[in-house]
Amino acid sequence: MDKPSPYFSNLKCRECGRLYPKQAIHVCDFDFGPLEAAYDYEAIRPVLTRKAIESRPHSMWRYRELLPIDGDPTVGQQVGFTPLVKADRLAKALGIRELYVKNDTVNYPTLSFKDRVVSVALSRACELGFRTVACASTGNLANSVAANAASAGLKSYVLIPADLEQGKVLGSLVYGTNVVAIHGAYDQVNRLCSEIAGKYGWGFVNVNLRPYYAEGSKTMGFEICEQLGWKIPRHTVVPMASGSLLTKLHKAYGEFARLGLVEDTGFSVHGAQATGCAPISHAMKRGTDLVKPVAKPDTIAKSLAIGTPADGYYAIHAMKQTGGSAEDVTDEEVVEGIRLLAECEGIFAETAGGVTTACAKKLIESGKIPRDQSAVLCITGHGLKTQEAIIGKCGEPRLINPSLREFEEQIYSKDAAADAVAA
Amino acid sequence: MASENSRLWLTYPSKLVTRPVLWELGKNFELITNLRQASVTDEIGIVSLSLTGEREEIKRAIAWLEQQGIKVEPVEINTIEG
Numbered sequence: 001m002d003k004p005s006p007y008f009s010n011l012k013c014r015e016c017g018r019l020y021p022k023q024a025i026h027v028c029d030f031d032f033g034p035l036e037a038a039y040d041y042e043a044i045r046p047v048l049t050r051k052a053i054e055s056r057p058h059s060m061w062r063y064r065e066l067l068p069i070d071g072d073p074t075v076g077q078q079v080g081f082t083p084l085v086k087a088d089r090l091a092k093a094l095g096i097r098e099l100y101v102k103n104d105t106v107n108y109p110t111l112s113f114k115d116r117v118v119s120v121a122l123s124r125a126c127e128l129g130f131r132t133v134a135c136a137s138t139g140n141l142a143n144s145v146a147a148n149a150a151s152a153g154l155k156s157y158v159l160i161p162a163d164l165e166q167g168k169v170l171g172s173l174v175y176g177t178n179v180v181a182i183h184g185a186y187d188q189v190n191r192l193c194s195e196i197a198g199k200y201g202w203g204f205v206n207v208n209l210r211p212y213y214a215e216g217s218k219t220m221g222f223e224i225c226e227q228l229g230w231k232i233p234r235h236t237v238v239p240m241a242s243g244s245l246l247t248k249l250h251k252a253y254g255e256f257a258r259l260g261l262v263e264d265t266g267f268s269v270h271g272a273q274a275t276g277c278a279p280i281s282h283a284m285k286r287g288t289d290l291v292k293p294v295a296k297p298d299t300i301a302k303s304l305a306i307g308t309p310a311d312g313y314y315a316i317h318a319m320k321q322t323g324g325s326a327e328d329v330t331d332e333e334v335v336e337g338i339r340l341l342a343e344c345e346g347i348f349a350e351t352a353g354g355v356t357t358a359c360a361k362k363l364i365e366s367g368k369i370p371r372d373q374s375a376v377l378c379i380t381g382h383g384l385k386t387q388e389a390i391i392g393k394c395g396e397p398r399l400i401n402p403s404l405r406e407f408e409e410q411i412y413s414k415d416a417a418a419d420a421v422a423a
Numbered sequence: 424m425a426s427e428n429s430r431l432w433l434t435y436p437s438k439l440v441t442r443p444v445l446w447e448l449g450k451n452f453e454l455i456t457n458l459r460q461a462s463v464t465d466e467i468g469i470v471s472l473s474l475t476g477e478r479e480e481i482k483r484a485i486a487w488l489e490q491q492g493i494k495v496e497p498v499e500i501n502t503i504e505g
Contacts, residue, residue: 197502
């Protein structure tokens with residue numbers, strides 16, 4: 001057993017503020033409010049300086065005092081510190097002065113931001129003595145749990161809806177995890193996962209380990225600030241599924257400001273969803289914090305298709321508190337967003353990245369993100385994971401015989417003519 | 424049969440806000456109901472409820488609540504992630 005961290009102090013109810021010990025629990029006994037990690041910031045302040053951070057390896061663990069584990073990380077030590085790309089061509093296309101892309105499509109090892117949350121959850125699971133870990137997921141989380149559990153030598157179970165695409169299932173099976181496909185409506189599968197989590201004494205990353213898991217998302221915000229030269233971005237556009245990532249970016253910026261690592265010069269966090277499953281965006285637009293569940297999500301952005309978002313209420317408050325807004329886009333706009341990001345910056349994002357890019361476009365056009373300011377887009381997963389969404393929508397290769405004459409007639413001369421018209 | 428406990432969030436549509444659904448639940452099922460939090464407006468009712476009793480009775484009660492038009496979610500709300 002590791003010595004308790006002097007920095008990570010307790011779990012705390014987000015509703016009533018009651019404190020709980022740092023165990024595998026996630027809900028307040030009194031009001032069912034979610035628990036989250038609490039820290040002793042006065043103890044952290046003298047230790048976590050810019051100089052100390054800069055001297056550490058390039059991974060998300062360089063901010064370890066602000067992560068909820070007691071000892072050294074044991075799972076996913078190489079995760080994070082993905083590139084922050086200055087996206088000048090995309091900025092020009094969207095009509096904004098300055099734009100950056102936080103590129104978690106190249107996060108290690110499973111090409112999505114979920115590796116951040118899973119490495120924290122599994123490191124904590126090891127500290128708490130779990131030998132079996134599990135999750136319920138429609139894709140990215142399942143892949144990440146399977147891969148990280150494999151590398152840590154943990155037994156893992158991945159619960160998935162029975163109708164999931166073959167490619168996503170394969171991305172978990174390859175790591176030797178136990179994949180269990182469940183028939184039934186979303187509501188029934190959701191409740192079964194809760195029961196399984198409660199019954200078997202496993203470390204269920206997004207249920208009984210959720211307070212630890214969710215904190216991993218903060219590292220995306222910490223990295224953005226550091227990579228911007230120790231500044232909080234004026235605007236951040238974040239995809240929303242459960243809404244957790246948005247609330248944790250908000251927490252991350254607040255923590256860095258509180259510790260004096262950055263100056264709080266004012267920032268806004270904006271949320272992005274697909275119109276076919278936009279319970280948080282719709283509530284925000286209606287001006288309420290009552291998130292109405294979406295019974296049957298209908299969008300190609302499946303990684304965001306959570307009809308009952310657990311953190312929706314808190315995401316709305318984070319957006320309101322920072323002067324941010326929510327936006328949602330159609331499936332056609334999602335595909336346009338994927339192509340725009342790829343063609344301008346050479347970054348191939350999954351559908352959630354298309355949602356973020358397309359929503360940023362709308363937020364800039366509507367003036368909610370002013371054109372003379374700067375913004376960061378959080379791109380959370382690689383496009384190879386959702387190729388089916390864009391097959392047939394990016395054109396076709398032009399076919400010729402092995403003849404230079406054909407190449408010149410059918411390709412080169414036509415392109416030269418088109419270039420001349422464009423010029 | 425061993426007694427089990429289920430922690431649930433119930434979401435009522437506006438047409439059910441005035442109906443004494445929890446009283447009916449208590450009358451119709453052999454379960455201990457324990458209310459933890461509630462928010463009721465003209466538009467929607469949200470209730471956090473703990474149910475204790477036999478597993479099959481809890482399952483029947485959940486099915487009955489859903490038949491009435493109430494959305495029943497586990498305490499975590501969504502356990503399935505992207």
